[in-house]
Amino acid sequence: GMGGIGKTTMVRVVYERISCEFELSFLLTNVRNSVEKSGLLDLQKQLLSGIWTKKDDIIDISDLHEGATIIKRLFGHKKVLLILDDVNHPSHLKYLAGNQQWFGPGSRVLITTRNEHLLIQHRVERILKAEELNYDDSLQLFSWKAFESGYPEKDFLGMSKSVVNYAQGLPLALKILI
Numbered sequence: 021g022m023g024g025i026g027k028t029t030m031v032r033v034v035y036e037r038i039s040c041e042f043e044l045s046f047l048l049t050n051v052r053n054s055v056e057k058s059g060l061l062d063l064q065k066q067l068l069s070g071i072w073t074k075k076d077d078i079i080d081i082s083d084l085h086e087g088a089t090i091i092k093r094l095f096g097h098k099k100v101l102l103i104l105d106d107v108n109h110p111s112h113l114k115y116l117a118g119n120q121q122w123f124g125p126g127s128r129v130l131i132t133t134r135n136e137h138l139l140i141q142h143r144v145e146r147i148l149k150a151e152e153l154n155y156d157d158s159l160q161l162f163s164w165k166a167f168e169s170g171y172p173e174k175d176f177l178g179m180s181k182s183v184v185n186y187a188q189g190l191p192l193a194l195k196i197l198i
Contacts, residue, residue, distance in 0.1 A: 024192030025150045027132035031103045034130065042101040042127070046070055050106040051112050060084060060115055067091065067102075067116060084115045092122045099126040107133045113142045152189025159184045162194045 028049060028059065039045035046067055048054070054063055059148045064087035071094050081087045100123045104116055117129045133139060139147050162184055172180035187193035 024190040025152065026191045027150050028105050029191070030150065030174060031105055031130055031132055035101070035103055039101055043098045043124075044071055044095065045101040047103045047105070048116070050103050051116075052106045052108040055109070055112060060111060061087060063112075064088070064091065064115060068094065069176075071095070071098075083142075084111075088115050088118060092118060095123050095140050096121070097124045101128050101130075103130045103132075104130045107131050108135060109137060110138060110141055113138065117142075124171060154189065155184060158187060158189055158194060161191060162187075162198070165195060166198045 032047070032049075033046045036047065036134065039047075048063060051063065059082055061081065064084065065081060068081070068090060081090065102117060102123070104112065107113060113131065117131070120127075123129070131139065131144065136147065136149070144188070159172070159180060160170055162180055163169055166180070167173065167176065183194070183197050187197060
């Protein structure tokens, strides 16, 4: 889905609610920016540091293929929840999530992206599309954030409707405009 629609917020809530049901849980937010700043190898190391007891050895990972091999070996028999937020390149999926054999039975990998084609290319099993809020839900969200009430007071109704129309169903826009 498009930026500002609430993908990151949604996966954060999912992570908070279900992470306790897994042996290992990882939420890697803003993968795109993390890779641009530090590189994909650094993200692999971050992922592995959550399980590896020999922390010093993680620094010795020299390339993405080695990192992928270690992820498969360490996570392959564990029930893992892995959430990759804001993925924008096939290599992110290839080297962080691989395929179903990388993780044990009952594992789940959730991916947010603005590019549905990436998910299709990676043969993701199930794709859900985040959609804009309808007008009533937008007005209600705005009202809760602005007035701590489910509907704006009469004096603020006109202004509230203008803000909701301007935001075009994007939750982030509604939050920013408050």
